[in-house]
Each structure stands twice: as structure tokens, then as C-alpha cells.
Amino acid sequence: DIQMTQSPSSLSASVGDRVSITCRASQSISTYLHWYQQKPGRAPKLLISDVSTLESGVPSRFSGSGSGTDFTLTISNLQPEDLATYYCQQSYGTALSFGGGTKVEIK
Amino acid sequence: QVQLVQSGAEVQKPGASVKVSCRASGYSFTGNYLHWVRQAPGQGLEWMGRINPESGGTIFAQKFQGRVTMASDTSINTAYMELTSLTFDDTAIYFCAREVLGGLRTLDPWGQGTLVAVSS
Numbered sequence: 417d418i419q420m421t422q423s424p425s426s427l428s429a430s431v432g433d434r435v436s437i438t439c440r441a442s443q444s445i446s447t448y449l450h451w452y453q454q455k456p457g458r459a460p461k462l463l464i465s466d467v468s469t470l471e472s473g474v475p476s477r478f479s480g481s482g483s484g485t486d487f488t489l490t491i492s493n494l495q496p497e498d499l500a501t502y503y504c505q506q507s508y509g510t511a512l513s514f515g516g517g518t519k520v521e522i523k
Numbered sequence: 524q525v526q527l528v529q530s531g532a533e534v535q536k537p538g539a540s541v542k543v544s545c546r547a548s549g550y551s552f553t554g555n556y557l558h559w560v561r562q563a564p565g566q567g568l569e570w571m572g573r574i575n576p577e578s579g580g581t582i583f584a585q586k587f588q589g590r591v592t593m594a595s596d597t598s599i600n601t602a603y604m605e606l607t608s609l610t611f612d613d614t615a616i617y618f619c620a621r622e623v624l625g626g627l628r629t630l631d632p633w634g635q636g637t638l639v640a641v642s643s
Binding site: 417448450452454459460461462465466471503505507510511512513514515516517 | 558560567568569570573582584585618620623627628629630631632633634635636
């Protein structure tokens with residue numbers, strides 16, 4: 417199975433900051449990499465698919481990049497409502513798998 | 524709108540089984556695979572497997588092989604996930620999620636989650 421490793425596991429930043437979260441796959445997954453946002457007490461929500469395609473309604477301050485094994489989610493101009501845990505997910509392998517999550521806190 | 528509504532919280536004893544339901548609405552139930560993902564308290568997301576509601580075909584994560592069953596009832600647009608031989612480590616929120624059409628195998632939307640607590 418494909419293992420997904422996210423870093424950092426948590427971060428704290430101020431409103432208006434630019435933050436980046438990385439996700440590394442244990443083997444090449446082409447561009448089968450997606451990002452989810454999970455707000456406290458809620459179910460996850462699909463944020464970005466296929467590395468960089470924003471889902472409908474997702475603010476343009478979110479962006480994704482990467483290919484192969486290394487991927488990045490960037491939030492520019494961090495907002496209070498971005499308080500959440502972010503997960504990457506690969507769909508290259510038969511079994512889906514998620515990264516361990518990155519908790520984003522607002523200073 | 525597309526919606527997945529799950530059954531309520533459960534408390535089970537070690538060694539017992541639990542069955543969680545997921546009722547779909549707002550789309551053609553047989554047109555999309557349905558996945559199950561769990562989340563232990565304070566932990567990340569763990570994929571358990573998926574079912575093709577039309578054919579009943581399933582794929583499970585290796586970790587759950589032999590202990591999980593997934594089924595669907597197309598007459599009431601409902602999918603089920605049953606986990607047997609429960610241990611304390613199975614305490615988690617269990618989510619169902621629809622696989623988006625198009626081949627990327629992304630999950631959207633998700634059900635609200637069902638808390639399963641294993642307690643003696």
C-alpha cells in the first residue's frame with residue numbers, strides 16, 4: 417500500500433500569513449493527489465482534486481502543486497475560517513490512503 | 524442536494540459487532556461507489572473500503588479483510604458497513620463518502636459520521 421506523510425503535523429500562523437503544507441508519497445502517484453479540509457467537529461470536505469483543481473466555492477487563496485511523490489498545499493492570506501486540519505489523499509493505488517493531517521491554528 | 528445521512532451513535536462491548544447505515548439522497552445511488560473511512564479520537568483518516576451499490580462488489584483495506592462487510596439496498600438508497608470482533612481500538616467516528624465520478628476517486632460529500640464506542 418502507498419504511505420502518505422504530511423508535514424508539519426501542526427502549525428500556528430497569523431491572519432494574512434502564507435502557509436504551506438507538504439505531503440510526500442512512498443512511491444510515485446502521478447497527479448492522483450487530493451486535499452481535504454476538516455473543521456473541528458465536522459466531516460472532511462473536498463478542497464482540491466488532481467493536485468491543483470479547486471472545488472466549487474473554494475477561495476482562490478488555496479492552491480496546490482506538485483507531482484510524482486512531493487506535493488504542497490498553500491494557503492495565502494490566511495483567514496480565521498481556515499482553522500482546520502488538512503489531509504492529503506492519494507488515489508493512485510487500489511487502496512486509498514490519507515496523510516496524517518496538518519492542524520492549522522490561528523495566532 | 525446530494526446528501527448522505529448516517530445512523531446514530533453506538534456503544535458496543537468488545538467482541539461484538541456493529542452495523543452502520545448511510546442513506547443517500549439527491550443523486551442516483553447506483554451511479555457512484557460508496558466508501559467508508561474511520562477516524563479514531565484525535566487521529567487521522569483511515570480508509571476501510573468501498574462498495575459498488577449497483578453490483579454489490581467490494582474492495583477492502585487489507586487491515587480489515589475478514590472483519591468488515593459492506594452491503595447496499597438499492598430499494599432504499601442505503602449502504603451498510605458491519606465490523607465484527609470489535610476491540611477498544613475500533614472506537615472511532617465512521618464516515619461514509621461518495622466517490623465522485625470522473626476517475627480521480629475523490630470523496631464528496633461525506634456523511635455526518637457515526638460514533639462507535641467500544642466499552643466494557
